[in-house]
Amino acid sequence: MLLDKDTFSTVIQNTPLISIDLIVENKKGQILLGKRVNEPALGYWFVPGGRIFKDESLDDAFSRTVRDELGLALKRSDAVFDKTYEHFYKNNVFDDKFCTHYVVLAHKIKIDKLPMLNNQHSDYKWFEVDELLQNKNVHKYTKDYFR
Secondary structure (H helix, E strand, C coil): CCHHHHHHHHHHHHCEEEEEEEEEECCCCCCEEEECCCCCCCCCCCCCCCECCCCCCCCHHHHHHHHHHCCCCCCCCHCEEEEEEEEEEEECCCCCCCCCEEEEEEEECCCCCCCCCCEEEEEEEECCHHHHCCCCCCCCCHHHHCC
């Protein structure tokens, strides 16, 4: 369920958000990153992902996130659970008045085709792990998946 801006702003200000991040690898061992067009992490290369909605099961959230971010039909059973991470941002999707706290359930999947762009990314690119760890435009939370 999508929330209106005022309600979602109140949620961000008062609770952690739960999300699913997708650690996407191709046959060459390269990692798919998207260039973010929204805060937090605007302008950084980041793994695809999305938040879990109220009353949405983890299975449904995973399938929706993969569909929305990558244009694919996958089930959570097609992925390997990595682990749980926490992301703390000094801003939020709307402004800099308060921070955002994410509890992230990271999942690994394998694909080979570059996805079509969506409203979250201006570009997608395959990165070698060493390359993404050295790149100043790859967000530190993305780098944490590979350290």
